[in-house]
Amino acid sequence: MSQRKNRFLYDFFRDPAAILGAAIMIVFTAAALLAPLIAPHDPYDLKTVELGDSLKPPAWEEDGDPEFLLGTDDQGRDILSTIIYGLRTSLTVGFSVMLLAGTFGVIIGLLAGYYGGILDAVTMRTADTVFAFSTTLLAILFLGLFKQSGVGIVILAICIADWVRYARTMRASVLEVREEAYITAAKATGANDFHLLLIHLLPNALPPIFVIMAVDLAAIIMLEATLSFLGVGVPITKPSLGMMIASGKNYIYAGNWWLIVFPGATLVLFVLGLNLLADWLREELNPRIQRSR
C-alpha cells in the first residue's frame, strides 16, 4: 500500500501539469475559504457599499482607485472581493453536489451492480434516460420551471441528473470486481452482504470514482455559472461568477471590460485547474493506458 502511495506521489511531482492543476485548486479553494480574511471588502455588507463608487476601472487604469484593485461593478462593489466571494458560492455548490450526488450515485451503483435483477434494470434505465437529457438541460429546465432561486435549489437541480455519472461508473466497477477471486472467497466464508459491499467491493471500485469526482467538480462549477448567467441560478443576493458576467454583458458596448474579463478569467482558470488534475488522475488510475506506456 505504501509503495503504491509513493508511486502516486512520485508520478505527481514529475508532472508539471498536475502540479499546476493542484496549485490552482488549492489557491482558489483557500481564497474562497478565507474570503472574509483576505477580501479587501465585503461586497455584500450593504452598509459599506457606496453607489458613488460604481463602475471604477482597475487601479492601474486612468481614473482607477487603488482601493479597488480590479475596479468596481455598477453597484460600487469591489470586483476582486466579489470574485473571491463568488468562488465561495461556486465551491459550495460544487462540493455539495459532488458529495450528495456522489454518495447517492455510489450507493445506487453499488446496490444495482451487486444485486442485479429488477433493481439494476430500473435504476440503469432511469440513468440512461437522465443521461440522454444531459445534466445541463435538465437543470435549466427544472430551475426555469421552478423559478424559485436559492443555493439549495440549484444544488438539488444539478443533483437530479448528476448522480447518474457516479451510479453508472460504480456499477461498472462492481460488475468488474464482483467475480474476482477474493470476493467469491469472502462469500464462501459466509460474510454478509453489508460487510461484503462495504469492506470489499466499495474500496476496490472507488478509483474510477475519484476521476469522475474531479471531472464532475469542474463540470458543476461551469454549470452553476451557466445557470446563474441565464438568470435561473443563485439569487442576486449571492455573489456568483456567472451572474457577474451576465451583468457585465450589459456593459460590453460601454467599454467596461473589467466587469467580464476578471470573473471570466477566474472561472476558466479554476475549471482548467480541475481539468488538469482530472486528466492526470485519469491517466494515473487507468490501468489500460498504464500498461501501454
Place this chain on the structure above:
Amino acid sequence: MRIKTVISCIGLILALCGGFIAAEPSFAAPALVVAVESAPRSMNPHSENGDATLGPMTNIFDGLMQRQKSDGKIVPALAEKYEHPDPLTWKFYLRKGVKFHNGNPFTAADVKYTFERLTNPEVSQFVNDGKAIASIETPDDYTVIVKTKDPIPWFIDNMHQVFIMDKESSESRSEGDIGVAPIGTGAYKVTEYVKGSHLKLEANPNYWEGAPPIKNVEMKFITEPSTRFAALASGQAELINGVPVELIDKVKENKNLEVMRRPARRAIFLVVTNRPGTPTADPRVRKAMSMAINEDEIIKKLMRGQASAASQMVDPPTVGYSPDIKRLAYNPQEALKLLKEAGLEKGFEITLAGPNDRYVMDKQICEAVAKYLAKVGIKVNLDVKPKSIYFTEVMENKHDFYMMGWFDGTYSGARTFFRHLHSIDKNAGYGDWNGSRSSDKDIDQVLEKTNQIVDKTQYVKTLQEANKMAMERVRVIPLHYQMDLYAVAKKNGLQFTPRPDQWFVFKDMSKK
C-alpha cells in the same frame, strides 16, 4: 467508381439549382429599419392592451380615432366625427370609401363586429371596454351608435387603440391565421412576420390619408438592450427605442448617433404595507424609509440621469396628479430620528420584493434601496425574481414591501388609485393591485366620493385630495419617472418625433 462520381456531381448541381430556383429573395432592402425593445404578442390587434402590441398594430390598423403626433390629442380617424349627446351615448359617423388591405370596404358592420369581439377574453385584453357597452346600433352603413352601461367619460380616449377588424375575412379565418396575417385599413400592409423576430411592412398605396412617404419598413424585435444598441451602432438599424442607460454616454459620444428623450409616463414606486402588526404600520416608519433613500444618487448613478424624481405615483398629465405634493427630501439623520420616535432605533428586518426583468434597472434599484435602508439600521432581505412569478406573488398578497411601476393608458388617475390604494373589495373590484393588503378608511371614503361627482373640476379636486392623503401617509414611496430614450442614426435624415404613447407611427415619419 468514376461513373458514380459523375452522377453524384450532377445530382449535387441539380439539387443546388433547385434550391436557388425555389428560393425567392426576401425582398428589396427596406427603406427604414427600426429595432424595438419588445415584441408584439401576435398580429391580433386586441391580443394585448399594451404598447408592445398596440405600437406595431397602429401601422396596420386604424381606430375610430387617432392621436396626433405632436401633442397626443385625440382626433378623427376611421370616424369622421363623433357626437356625445348624453352620458351613455356615443354616435360615430364613419369615413366613406375606406378599404381593408384585402379590398373589402369598411362599414359600420366591421365596427360592430370589432366591439363585440372585445368581450371575448380568449382573443382580447379589452374585455373591460367591450363589456362596458350595452348596445351597438348601426342605422346605416356609416353610422354607429354605442350605448354604454354606465357613464364612461374616457370612452372616447380609448378609441385610438381599439383597432377595427374586417368582419368578413375575420369570421372566415381561424384565430391562428388572424394572429399571424393581419388585415386592417392601416397605412402599411404586412409582408412578413416572424413571431418574436421581425415584422416587415409595405406602404398601403390606397391609404385613406394618402400613401405614407416611407415605402418599406422593417421592425426588428430585440429584447436585449446591449444587442439593440449594437444593431444601431453597426448600421443594421436606424432607429431604436429603449436605449440602455448603461450605454447612454456611449451613444452621446458617437457623432453619427443622436439621442432623443421624452419623459415616460411610467412612475416607479415602492409599496409599503400599513397593515397593523407590521413595523411599517406606523406612518413615521414609512416616512423614515422614504427619507433614507437617496433618489438623486439612484438617478445619477444607476439611471445615468435618464429619469426624474417623482413625488407621487402618477405622472403630471394624469387626471388626479397634484402639483402641491412635494417629495420628501433625502435625510438619513431625520430618518433615524423618526425611527427612534417610533421605538425602532434598533432597526427591524423587512423583505423587499421586485422584478428583475421588467423596469429599467429594476434589480439594481432594489439593491440600492436595500443599501440605503441598511444605513439607517433596517435590514432588508432582497427577493428579486422574474416578472411572471413576481407579479403573481404580488397579486397573491405575498409581499409587504415591493417595487411597482405604473401608468394608465387612458390618463385616468382614478383607475390607478382604486387599484392600488383602495382597501381590497372583491365585489366592487377595488384594490385589485393592493398586494400589500393595506387599508385606510379615510382614503377609501374620499375615493368612493369621486364616483358620485358629476362636476369635472370638483371631480379632479377630490381625486387630488385622495392622492395627497395617500402621499402624506406615505402609502407608497415614489422613486422616479422613467425616461423614454431613442437613438437615431443621423446620416439618413430620418424625421422622427418621440410620441407620448411610445409608439412608432411610420406614416408620420419621413426621410430628407
Place this chain on the structure above:
Amino acid sequence: MLTYLTRRLIQGVIVLLAVSFVCFIIFRYMGDPVISMAGQYATAAERDEIRKIFGLDQPPYVQYWRFLTNALRGNFGISYETRLPALGLIVERIPASAELAASAMVFAFTVGVGLGVLVSANPRAWLSRAVMAGSLGGISIPTFLIGIVLIMVFAVQLGILPPFGRGETVKLGNWWSTNFLSLDGLEHLILPAFTLGMYQLAVLLRLTRSGMREVLTTEYIKTAWAKGLSPARVVFKHALRNVLIPVVTVAGLQFGDLIAFSLVTETIFQWPGLGNLLLTSLYESDQPVIVTYISLVAVFILTINIIVDLLYALLNPKIRYG
C-alpha cells in the same frame, strides 16, 4: 431485435408520460399565467373568467389528462401568450435552430476528429501538444463565456462580424428559411456556430485522441505497420474506422448537451430559434409552449438514442440485444 425495439419504445412512452406529468406538477410553482393573459387593466372577475375558459381552475391531473388526450390527436394547445397554436410556434423556429446546430456539429466533427487524428499520429510534435492544451482550454471555457468573448472581440472591437440575429434569410419552399444561401446569412452564422461548436469540438478531439491511442497499440495495427502500409492508410483506413464508432456514439448520446448549449448560444446571439422561444416562454409562464417543447425534445432525444443503439449494434456484431 424486434423485442428489443418494442421494449425501447415502451420505455420511451413511459419516459414521455413521466416528463410531461412532472411539467404539470411544477407548473403551479412557475407563476400564474392568467395575470399576463388578462392584462394590467383586468379585474379579478375577468381573470377568473379567463382561468375558467382555459381550464386553469382545474386541478393539475385534470389539466394533464386534457393535455394528453388532445396531444394524442395532434393538438398541443394554444399558447397563452400569443393565442396561436403552440406546435406551430415551435415548428416555425425549427429551421433556425437546426441550421445552427448542424453547422456547429459539422464544424466540431470535422475539425475535432481531424485534429484528434493528427495529434495522435504525431503525439510528440510541439503543435500536437499545443492542440491538446487548447482542447483542455476548450472544455474549460463555458459556452456562454466563449460567446461573449467572441462578441467582444469580433463585433465590438474589430467590428467585422454581426453580433446577433440570423440576418438575411432565403425562403426554401413553404416554411424553411435558410441562412446558407446568402452572404449576410452566412456571416451571421459564424460566431454562434463557432460558440456552439467549440465545446463539442474539444470533447470530440479528446475522444478521438484517446481512442486512437488505444487502437494504435493493438496487434492488428502493429501488423498493418509491419506489412509496410503507408501511414495515411494505417491511420485512416484501419485505425480511424475503429475509433469512429465510439466517437459517433458519444456524439449521438450528447444530443441533450447540444440542445442545452444551443439554448445558451441562442440567448447570447438572440438567434430566433427554439432555445430562445423556450426561454421567453419560461419567462412568460407560457405553459402550452413549454410542455410541447419539452415533449418534442424528449421524443427527439429518445429517437436519437434508439437509432444510435441500433447503429452500434449493426456496426459491432459482437453486441446482441436480447
